[in-house]
Amino acid sequence: MLRGFTGQLNSSRLEAGQIQLKVEEVQLYFGGLMALMDVNLQVRQSEIYAIIGPNGAGKTSLLNCISGLYHPQRGRILYQNGASHDLTKLRPHQIAQLGIARSFQNIELFKHMTVLDNLLSGCHIHMKSGLLSSMVYWGAAQREQIQFRRFVEDIIDLLEIEAIRNQTVASLPYGLQKRVELGRALALKPSILLLDEPMAGMNSEEKEDMARFILDINEEHGVTIVLIEHDMGVVMDISDRIAVLNFGQKIAEGTPAEVSANPHVVEAYLGEEHPSLALRRNNNQHAEAK
Amino acid sequence: MPETLPQFLFEHARKTPEKAALRERDYGIWQTITWHEYAEHVKYFALGLVSMGLVPEETIAIIGDNRPEWVMAELAAQAVGAKSIGLYQDSVVNEMIYIFNHADVSFIVVEDQEQVDKILEMWEQLQGVRKVIYYDPKGLRNYTEDFLMYFPDVEALGKKYEQEHPGWFEERLAQGKGSDLAILSTTSGTTGNPKLAMLTHRSMLSMGRNLMAVDPMTPRDEFVSFLPLAWIGEQMMVMSCGLQIGFTINFPEEPETVQHDIREIGPQVMFSPPRIWENFVSQVQVKIEDTSWLKKKIYHWAMPIGYRMADVRFRKETPSAWLKFQYFLADWLVFQEIKDHLGLRRLKRAYTGGAALGPDVFRFFHALGVNLKQIYGQTEINGIAVVHRDGDVKFQTVGTPIPETDIQIDESGEILMRSPAMMEGYYRNPEATAETLKAGWLHSGDAGYFDEDGHLIVIDRAKDVMTLHDGTKFSPQFIENKLKFSPYVKEAVVFGGDWPFVTAMINIDFANVGKWAENHQIAYTTYTDLAQKRPVYEIIRKHVEASNADLPPAARIQRFVLLHKELDADDAELTRTRKVRRKLIAQRYADIISALYSQASHVDVETLITYQDGRTAKLQTRLAIESLGKEN
Numbered sequence: 001m002l003r004g005f006t007g008q009l010n011s012s013r014l015e016a017g018q019i020q021l022k023v024e025e026v027q028l029y030f031g032g033l034m035a036l037m038d039v040n041l042q043v044r045q046s047e048i049y050a051i052i053g054p055n056g057a058g059k060t061s062l063l064n065c066i067s068g069l070y071h072p073q074r075g076r077i078l079y080q081n082g083a084s085h086d087l088t089k090l091r092p093h094q095i096a097q098l099g100i101a102r103s104f105q106n107i108e109l110f111k112h113m114t115v116l117d118n119l120l121s122g123c124h125i126h127m128k129s130g131l132l133s134s135m136v137y138w139g140a141a142q143r144e145q146i147q148f149r150r151f152v153e154d155i156i157d158l159l160e161i162e163a164i165r166n167q168t169v170a171s172l173p174y175g176l177q178k179r180v181e182l183g184r185a186l187a188l189k190p191s192i193l194l195l196d197e198p199m200a201g202m203n204s205e206e207k208e209d210m211a212r213f214i215l216d217i218n219e220e221h222g223v224t225i226v227l228i229e230h231d232m233g234v235v236m237d238i239s240d241r242i243a244v245l246n247f248g249q250k251i252a253e254g255t256p257a258e259v260s261a262n263p264h265v266v267e268a269y270l271g272e273e274h275p276s277l278a279l280r281r282n283n284n285q286h287a288e289a290k
Numbered sequence: 291m292p293e294t295l296p297q298f299l300f301e302h303a304r305k306t307p308e309k310a311a312l313r314e315r316d317y318g319i320w321q322t323i324t325w326h327e328y329a330e331h332v333k334y335f336a337l338g339l340v341s342m343g344l345v346p347e348e349t350i351a352i353i354g355d356n357r358p359e360w361v362m363a364e365l366a367a368q369a370v371g372a373k374s375i376g377l378y379q380d381s382v383v384n385e386m387i388y389i390f391n392h393a394d395v396s397f398i399v400v401e402d403q404e405q406v407d408k409i410l411e412m413w414e415q416l417q418g419v420r421k422v423i424y425y426d427p428k429g430l431r432n433y434t435e436d437f438l439m440y441f442p443d444v445e446a447l448g449k450k451y452e453q454e455h456p457g458w459f460e461e462r463l464a465q466g467k468g469s470d471l472a473i474l475s476t477t478s479g480t481t482g483n484p485k486l487a488m489l490t491h492r493s494m495l496s497m498g499r500n501l502m503a504v505d506p507m508t509p510r511d512e513f514v515s516f517l518p519l520a521w522i523g524e525q526m527m528v529m530s531c532g533l534q535i536g537f538t539i540n541f542p543e544e545p546e547t548v549q550h551d552i553r554e555i556g557p558q559v560m561f562s563p564p565r566i567w568e569n570f571v572s573q574v575q576v577k578i579e580d581t582s583w584l585k586k587k588i589y590h591w592a593m594p595i596g597y598r599m600a601d602v603r604f605r606k607e608t609p610s611a612w613l614k615f616q617y618f619l620a621d622w623l624v625f626q627e628i629k630d631h632l633g634l635r636r637l638k639r640a641y642t643g644g645a646a647l648g649p650d651v652f653r654f655f656h657a658l659g660v661n662l663k664q665i666y667g668q669t670e671i672n673g674i675a676v677v678h679r680d681g682d683v684k685f686q687t688v689g690t691p692i693p694e695t696d697i698q699i700d701e702s703g704e705i706l707m708r709s710p711a712m713m714e715g716y717y718r719n720p721e722a723t724a725e726t727l728k729a730g731w732l733h734s735g736d737a738g739y740f741d742e743d744g745h746l747i748v749i750d751r752a753k754d755v756m757t758l759h760d761g762t763k764f765s766p767q768f769i770e771n772k773l774k775f776s777p778y779v780k781e782a783v784v785f786g787g788d789w790p791f792v793t794a795m796i797n798i799d800f801a802n803v804g805k806w807a808e809n810h811q812i813a814y815t816t817y818t819d820l821a822q823k824r825p826v827y828e829i830i831r832k833h834v835e836a837s838n839a840d841l842p843p844a845a846r847i848q849r850f851v852l853l854h855k856e857l858d859a860d861d862a863e864l865t866r867t868r869k870v871r872r873k874l875i876a877q878r879y880a881d882i883i884s885a886l887y888s889q890a891s892h893v894d895v896e897t898l899i900t901y902q903d904g905r906t907a908k909l910q911t912r913l914a915i916e917s918l919g920k921e922n
Binding site for chain 2: 149150153216219220
């Protein structure tokens, strides 16, 4: 009758609030096209940090720079986990090994493998036994495999996907595939979780579920989360801090209330009054007035 | 001889400590809890509660999915002379507050964060509750309320208490008497606050004993517990039968995995309300629709043979050698396979109860060779008073009384029952008790009669029986069940008593109709949209016509409407056991009903929808009304 999470999900050794990720003067261009222009930001341990901005503002490019898919021409991205690493000098698999996990805007799973196998594949980087000993499946290799399976079952329980663990990913509805992708990122035991539009294309119920999972991961396990999301309602509800990008530049940063009150944001990013943002701002003002 | 449920538990723990008592699927694997472990958990949890001041006059309330902790908490309360009450997880807040305050609840045992949040919300309004104990800590790490406790921590308190008071528990356990209250069971009142039936250990045990006198069960049997443990039917199987004979109880991993888990266990005995059996039927029907033409051919060849065999058996005739041979083939080719898929292959007996099951569903299972039997009873009489005997199944009836049970029909046609399994009365509600228990007889509120073979036939709730315009008495439930045999019909409400003819409001089955629509390339967006598609009306019309064919002319449905929303227990339109709340529906849908009895070909409805975040929206929909036949 063991209930709840038995393993350790968060691999970061920092105290909550310490600076974990520092993006310094990052500049990225493709030919003549400037994608990121002198972007500076700092993410602290155990916060939910949202990056918002209109299409083409450079949000995904920034995430790709952090996870090593793009290499910025200038600037540094410093990551702290006891030692300090400059991520711009590392390759994606090395960055993953440091504990930076991510999900993608378009789902990137092994479509014809089961949910369980997809999740186990996320554990791969923690695997120590070699090819031969894994093949005979004996001793340490067997113990390791059982331990991973146990860990993956914890994730299955966390994300409430028991009923689909043996189904192939391709047979699942979109919302569940997104959940599996989050699970695979968790299987890395991340210290930072990068989520690129985790709720895109979901209905409101699925969004609510996803928001709850993200909060669980953050509050229960202290995993730092950096997310890009278009749904302003969600962003304002769950984020601790928000950065706003526009044409590759950071134009604002702060708490949800600060950001939604910032005239630059309303003007530059939204172009016109965004109804949900305005509503929320009013609500916030009401709340403050009380 | 043990007199109480926990005494039976400790008896098993002494005699067969290593045998599997409970099993739970966790981490994707069946995890076993032996009788010894089961008893230890109960003991220490009970002592933990006692160390926090539980006294016999108090009640512990339990809310959650079916898990080992659920039954342990119940038995722990009983072991030290207190009683328990199970609540449905989806109970509304007001109902929960009423029960907690009315039933002297001092401890609430809940599953997880969801329930904890619910209780926190109502905490200010609760009177005697001292602690809230949860057993799934997920999401609760940062909760700081000092009345929250984790299940194992209570057990740890119990261990400490044991060291300080060695032998106390065993003594207290032995003091338990059959006349002590074991549980309070909520009855699905169709109006107002629920009534809480007081059931003693003696009455609970007598019910199981008498059922097993009719249908013996063995300690090697497996039972899958997936229906709410707050329901008397589940209490009956898990507690009364399970603890007396000592079979193994299996708890599914999650509500969504039940089907899969039943198949893995292959239970010998099952007891489910009609909705589960109806689901099985529509699953088979839908799967067959989707399969290859060859398989379809074989299925359609086999089913009539199955039905013929079932009918021969219902008439208690001996099947001809030719029919036997055909059935053997059909069984081998089709029926075994279907039963295997549903997890019913090892089933010795299956019961249905709680509401009436349509005759078509009944015949379907008997055609497959599943020994499905009707049970009749009420919470007030521990769930069972009447059951079909093996080999004497008549699908119009509910069978004959179990031992020690007397039944009579009073002059108004109401069914009266008397047995040792009867409740003591309603908890702190003498008026309701006096209305229900009169001169030692339990007044069921159901209308019924005995047929020539001594089988009891239940017509319906006495107040629901309708008199048609030609004077015949008719049960709307009977017609509704015929409609629900269609995989495309989820719920139906039939009207007719006070009206010149019979009409129906029908809920389509979103999953099955949706699938059908996809196969026929009909695009739709929402439930409401799908329900109003012309082809959907056509297909439902066919089913209504088919069901009309078996009914006397006066009882035939002449007009029907497909509702724009599903009837929902959350909106109080159904009871938690999915019985239709007729009176409330008649009020709420008065516009639609009057349109059904007019000449109109459609009706406009406006519904107020409340989203989970409290926002509301108005929806306007036009519902088509379909007229059948030339009679109108």
